[in-house]
Amino acid sequence: MDNDINKTNQAQRPRGVTDGSSESKAKSYTFPEGIEKINNFDLPDRETYEEIVIPDTVTEIGEAVFKGCKSLRKVTLSKKLVSIQAKAFFGCESLIRPTIPDTVTIIGDEAFRDCKSIGSIYLPKNISLIGKYAFLGCKSLKKITFPRYESGKRIVIRKGAFSQCRSLESVRIPNSVSIIEKKTFYKCDSLKSVTLPDFLSIIGKEAFAFCRSLESINIPDSIKIIRQLAFFECLSLHQISLSKSMRRIEKRSFMRCGSLKSIQIPYGIVEIDEFAFCGCSSLRKIKSPGLPYSLKNIKRGAFNGCHSLESINIPDRIKVINESVFSDCFSLRKIESPGLPSSLIKIKKNAFRRCSSLESIDIPETVIEIGSCAFSRCDEMKSFKIPSRVKDISYRLLFCCLTLESIDIPDTVERIGGEAFAGCISLKSVQLPQSIQNIGKWAFYGCLSLEAIIAPNLDTFFKDNRDPSRKVRRRIGDNRPKFQMFSRLFSASLKDENVNLQTDIDTVCSEDTNEPNRRRKRIGKEKVDIETLET
Numbered sequence: 001m002d003n004d005i006n007k008t009n010q011a012q013r014p015r016g017v018t019d020g021s022s023e024s025k026a027k028s029y030t031f032p033e034g035i036e037k038i039n040n041f042d043l044p045d046r047e048t049y050e051e052i053v054i055p056d057t058v059t060e061i062g063e064a065v066f067k068g069c070k071s072l073r074k075v076t077l078s079k080k081l082v083s084i085q086a087k088a089f090f091g092c093e094s095l096i097r098p099t100i101p102d103t104v105t106i107i108g109d110e111a112f113r114d115c116k117s118i119g120s121i122y123l124p125k126n127i128s129l130i131g132k133y134a135f136l137g138c139k140s141l142k143k144i145t146f147p148r149y150e151s152g153k154r155i156v157i158r159k160g161a162f163s164q165c166r167s168l169e170s171v172r173i174p175n176s177v178s179i180i181e182k183k184t185f186y187k188c189d190s191l192k193s194v195t196l197p198d199f200l201s202i203i204g205k206e207a208f209a210f211c212r213s214l215e216s217i218n219i220p221d222s223i224k225i226i227r228q229l230a231f232f233e234c235l236s237l238h239q240i241s242l243s244k245s246m247r248r249i250e251k252r253s254f255m256r257c258g259s260l261k262s263i264q265i266p267y268g269i270v271e272i273d274e275f276a277f278c279g280c281s282s283l284r285k286i287k288s289p290g291l292p293y294s295l296k297n298i299k300r301g302a303f304n305g306c307h308s309l310e311s312i313n314i315p316d317r318i319k320v321i322n323e324s325v326f327s328d329c330f331s332l333r334k335i336e337s338p339g340l341p342s343s344l345i346k347i348k349k350n351a352f353r354r355c356s357s358l359e360s361i362d363i364p365e366t367v368i369e370i371g372s373c374a375f376s377r378c379d380e381m382k383s384f385k386i387p388s389r390v391k392d393i394s395y396r397l398l399f400c401c402l403t404l405e406s407i408d409i410p411d412t413v414e415r416i417g418g419e420a421f422a423g424c425i426s427l428k429s430v431q432l433p434q435s436i437q438n439i440g441k442w443a444f445y446g447c448l449s450l451e452a453i454i455a456p457n458l459d460t461f462f463k464d465n466r467d468p469s470r471k472v473r474r475r476i477g478d479n480r481p482k483f484q485m486f487s488r489l490f491s492a493s494l495k496d497e498n499v500n501l502q503t504d505i506d507t508v509c510s511e512d513t514n515e516p517n518r519r520r521k522r523i524g525k526e527k528v529d530i531e532t533l534e535t
Helices: 005-011 458-462 505-531
Strands: 028-030 051-053 074-076 120-122 143-145 170-172 193-195 239-241 262-264 383-385 406-408 429-431 452-454
Parallel strands (some): 028 051, 429 452
16 A cells, blocks of 8 residues: 555654653654655654654655755665665765665665765665766765676666765776766765776766876776766876777876876777876876877877876877877977878977977978977977978977077978077078068077078068168068068178177067966866866
8 A cells, every 4th residue: 555654644653752841852753564655754843853764665765755854864774675766865964874775776866965974885786776966975985885796787877976975985896887977986085996897888977087096997898988087187096008999088088197107008099089198297108009000180189298208109190290289298308210100291289389308300291281389499409390391380380499400491481480480599590492482570589599591582581662772770570561570681690799689588488488378277277167067
């Protein structure tokens, strides 16, 4: 017989409730035998009850029945209970250790959310569904025990189920789980180790984001997809090997894993998405054989800010090195043999920006475009050759390359962009081809060692179209009607005593600091966006 708790409230006085004159404050309530479903708990002062006893006839606890019972410390559940519906014990802050019987198959959405005193949970043998945010915010939860795996049995864990369980230290997920959904262990600050099941196929978006104590995790070969931000800012994660079944590494998957020292990327990966390893400041190497031959695309900022990365190989199938892929890799000294691939067509802006240890790079003749700031602040770069198919030398291409001594500019180049070589204090001479038609503003500004710029069409550059007989004042930063002038002379010494460069090289190169700050703010905004997703 399916009786309602409303009838119960009329028929029976709560057991264990003392009179108002009694000094005892302990309150308990026992539901009557015979009811099968509990739909509500509307007794006066419901928030003051400390103990609830549910008889064995009950098979279902309805939605939000005990929500907000802040004094509830102990609950005795029915031995025949099958379902705990959404928000059933939401906000029961004093609940210590509910014993969930093996008959339970469903724990609903937010069923135990914000039960801040629960220290451990033993999930029942027959559990098949753990709802969205079921244990979200259980700050004292240290231990989760899953049932032993039984062949053919599946457990579905919905998004955010154990999110923000800040005391949880370790978890072993059974083979009955095939998908870890979005934010399952989001912000579990104390989580140190995770054992993933052998049949797991997907790790969802932000599944382990901000698990700042996570030191290691096995990625089984059954994994096909690791969603974006899955391990975002796992600051203690020091090593990881990816699954052989994966085909792409999604955006920001391992972003800001500051302790990650090495990673194994298997053959079969065809794409590394945006900022996948951005901010992995301790990453020193990609384990042998390095980036796999199967790799076709490395997207924007993939290795941006990997300060400890010393060398990298670029597979033959790569056609474009995208924006900021290796920017701020301060320790990057070389591109491993055979260097940049012959398949390469474009190097986009900021690609190797601030790779301050990079000594040399051979760019293949197949390259037709090199973006702005692509090699700016490469302090150890001593020489640079522009490929013959490049027509434009972009803005700040070699800005403040402090040890750059020589530049090879082919006769296909038509334009030199603004500040292209500004601050190259070791540059001594430059020979410009006849094909040059335009030199951008401040192109050679601050080249303190520059003695000569040789150009076959020298007279053309200094011609004043308004009055050919007029003497032109030739100074850095001067603009002409047809061309822009950025050195006093092209063939005479720029160290002439009559020349006043008025250049402070520290000031020139410090102008470059604004751009990386803007980049960091844009990347940082992602963190703000992530934290605003907290429920």
